[in-house]
Amino acid sequence: MKKVTLIPGDGIGFEISQSLEKVFKAAKVPIEFEKENAGTTVYEKTGELIPESLYKSVEKNKIAIKGPITTPIGKGFRSINVYLRKKYDLYSNFRPSRTLPGIKTRYDNINLVIFRENTEGLYIGEEKYEDDKKNVAVAIKRITKKGSYRIIKNAFEYAKKNNIDKVTVVHKANILKLTDGMFLNTAREISQEAGYENIKLEEVIIDNMCMQLVTNPEKYKVIVTMNLYGDILSDLVAGLVGGLGVAPGANIGDDIAIFEAVHGSAPDIAGQNKANPLAILLSGVEMLRYLKMDEFSTKIENAILKTLESGVKTADLGGNATTSEFTQKIIENL
The missing domain is CATH 3.40.718.10 (Isopropylmalate Dehydrogenase)
Structure with a gap:
């Protein structure tokens, strides 16, 4: 027991x-x-x-x-x-979403899972004022190679175990070249590891990902991303299948x-x-x-x-x- x-x-x-x-x-x-x-x-x-x-x-x-x-x-x-x-x-925050029978939604064939990194990013809650008058506030976004590697590895292992041929990594590396760039580059490295030859790595910028999920959610099976993006996307996808x-x-x-x-x-x-x-x-x-x-x-x-x-x-x-x-x-x- x-x-x-x-x-x-x-x-x-x-x-x-x-x-x-x-x-x-x-x-x-x-x-x-x-x-x-x-x-x-x-x-x-x-x-x-x-x-x-x-x-x-x-x-x-x-x-x-x-x-x-x-x-x-x-x-x-x-x-x-x-x-x-x-x-x-x-x-590893694991959030599956699927279309359920008897629950009326705009889509009828969603079946995907989001892997959200759970311990880093803006969620570390490190903030400070940049000036004495407290007119400028700054939030720290911390991304590590270790944190990126283990969540992305989880996503690829899940895809491999469930015979899914694509993993979508969501980022904003076009602007955040160091933090999101590290996450994206780690995904590229993992996709080249032995055992993942049959899994395609798809790279999607976060704002485009939001649009794609409300227009073509059926295209996605495994999504992996950083903490704040994952928080937003997992609730968005829950809304597509009936809510939280x-x-x-x-x-x-x-x-x-x-x-x-x-x-x-x-x-x-x-x-x-x-x-x-x-x-x-x-x-x-x-x-x-x-x-x-x-x-x-x-x-x-x-x-x-x-x-x-x-x-x-x-x-x-x-x-x-x-x-x-x-x-x-x-x-x-x-």
Whole structure:
């Protein structure tokens, strides 16, 4: 029995986490959830945003799955998500997006994944004023060869494993010749390594990439890019397939991985049995793939797809099912 740290989070996090537990139990997944929490709910009770027990659990189990966390404004960390990524060097942000049955969108055949570097770039949060009057502010963008290499290598390995013949690297090296130039040149070097002869490297400038994704998203399968660009593009692509409510995500390092629902905590509907649990359920499917529990990941994914095909959806997707009704239908379809 594999132990996994479950971090419910805030707001609707409790409800969607319960949905995950119920579906995993019904599918007889050999996982035992060890519950620890972080965020506003914990802060209000204990004065800590992240308790020491959560760190110990994640470090012991090496794998976690979390719901949405609200970071208090004006106190605590800038972002709990960013803090955990940095603490555990979770350098690979993995964001798959695919067209799902029963969810009406403008496109009907999207199936791509974005690899976003998770620890560098403008997200390091290093800023300063350049003058005494504080009229000029500067933000530091730090890109390293090591950070570039490992995320791009991940993207190429994923393409190779899944028989995908193209990796798209997104950059702004025409202007940012040192930082983005290093990232782009690293991609070119990796594309020449043994084993990738059948994978084409495509280079696309970030602004053009945004246009291409809203005009021809079907052309792309694997995209790899830097932190800020990846943050923007992954939400853009989620919007093409139904929104953040259907977007799974993962933060993966060499030793520890944290899977997550990337949407907000939606306090306005918390406790009302209205929340859509799809994002955390699909993140759970990706977690099972990561753990090489393919039998269970396929079983749960098929039940989710069958449920959507039958027209059962929560309100945010145009349906009228409650959280518990949607969950129960998935369990029936197992």
